[in-house]
Amino acid sequence: MPTLQEAEALLPRLTPGEKAQVLQWVARDLGGNFPGIDTDPAVCGGEACISRSRVPVWVLVQARNQGLSECELLRSFPTLRAEDLVNAWAYHRAHREEIERDIHDNEAA
Numbered sequence: 645m646p647t648l649q650e651a652e653a654l655l656p657r658l659t660p661g662e663k664a665q666v667l668q669w670v671a672r673d674l675g676g677n678f679p680g681i682d683t684d685p686a687v688c689g690g691e692a693c694i695s696r697s698r699v700p701v702w703v704l705v706q707a708r709n710q711g712l713s714e715c716e717l718l719r720s721f722p723t724l725r726a727e728d729l730v731n732a733w734a735y736h737r738a739h740r741e742e743i744e745r746d747i748h749d750n751e752a753a
Contacts, residue, residue: 668734678738680731691746692735694728697721702746704732709747 658666667679682695692701699721707717714729736743 664730678731678735680728681735692739692742694724694732697723697728699724699728700746701732701735702743702750704729705736705743706747 655663678692680695681692681701683690683692687693688698688700693699694701694704704717704721707720708714712720714726717729718724718726
């Protein structure tokens with residue numbers, strides 16, 4: 645059985661947490677590409693943003709740092725989905741220095 649078919653057969657047996665871990669491994673293996681996160685110099689000055697939007701990751705991280713819950717974030721940004729927040733938090737964990745610099749730069753402006 646080819647490897648891809650084996651993975652497909654195993655997927656239904658994994659818990660949601662295990663599936664999330666597999667997604668993180670796949671994202672890491674893609675060489676720094678993060679699902680649901682885009683960095684385009686023509687959008688928000690190249691800051692990491694949620695795909696399909698112009699919502700920078702640093703904005704979400706800063707809002708969470710200020711005490712907003714995920715539910716409140718989703719209400720505040722109705723175009724976002726829960727998976728967008730998961731992607732933002734994963735990106736922040738992997739690029740903490742970049743996001744903290746973006747927060748600092750935007751607060752100083």
